[in-house]
Amino acid sequence: MRTRHSSTLFAAAGATALVLAGCTSTTGEAQSESGVPLVEEGALTVCANTPYQPFEFERDGEVVGFDMDLADEIAADLGVEKKVIQTGFEGIESGADLSTNKCDVAISGITITDARKSAMSFSEPYFDDELGLLVPKDSDIKSFDDIGDSTVAVQQATTGQTYAEGNDLNFEQQEDVELMLQKLETGGVDAVVGNVSVLGTRAADNPDLELVDQQSNGEQLGVGVRTDNTQMLDAVNSTIERVNEDGTMETMRKEWMGL
Known part of the structure; x- marks a missing residue:
């Protein structure tokens, strides 16, 4: 494996997607209000590879899709906005984009495999494919x-x-x-x-x-996180648990996949 911006789901989130085609990151010394390390102050920086409909693709100049809705939810729980960096999938699946602080998380239809686990930490699975x-x-x-x-x-x-x-x-x-x-x-x-x-x-x-x-x-999909950023991994897992329990995940699946 390698998934619309829902105004209903994320009007309260205030997580605006800023789409960048390649960006130089900071050192990761910034933090969310809850103390989760971030690449950039005030933002959850997300690496994604488009087009990969319905998980991530461009529409009207914005990267949208199932994965992007999940990223909005994670950003909202952290109290920050979302920033999307479009990058090649090889850099994502190899863990290079995470290890070099290009982004905080990789959300791009990434299948959890043993080989990839050696290069990054994975969240709990959020989708079975x-x-x-x-x-x-x-x-x-x-x-x-x-x-x-x-x-x-x-x-x-x-x-x-x-x-x-x-x-x-x-x-x-x-x-x-x-x-x-x-x-x-x-x-x-x-x-x-x-x-x-x-x-x-x-x-x-x-x-x-x-x-x-x-x-x-x-096959199961997971959110990739830098191996030493355990606080981010815990935050991502907390959001995945919440959206599964409160019906948000079901709404996302219906919206993007008709499932």
Whole structure:
């Protein structure tokens, strides 16, 4: 894996998203009012990689989506605004963006894996996902078993690529999810392997595409935090617990994924 700004959910939050395409951070000596270390005074700095609809993507000059709504909630609980830094996914999943104080948290549809745990700390899972197979409506591919020698597109550094490599598929890796999906829509590949949450959204928006198969692989998404920032990790987990209990998470899932 690698998910609208809801005025109903976040009118009281006051967490304004400031979108930056690459930014030099401070040393992380700032703190929230509750004493949680921050990269920048008064802001929760969030690393995200777009486009990755419905988790994060640009709309009217703002990065919005499921993950961004979660970031708003974390920022609101900390009493700060939200600042979004758009960055490459490799820097996120490797932990480099966190270890260099580029951001406080990475929220970008990140699947929790043992390898990534060695580079960052993860929150409690906030979303369970599955691997899906997206094809044109008239495709002869009806399941993962039908792929054979067909060419599939995957996003680099994701579990889609891991699946393709592990099953010896003929695949092309794309830098982001939009390029991956465009490759399918223009006939450049026969199928796309990625997460159901993302592929299902595209299928719902494009009647020429069909989500034909999915596999449960135990995939769970988490918020990435610098390994030594235990106070931030505790704060993130507290917010995740709250939004699960007060119905906010359910509202977000319905809004962004129809789940």
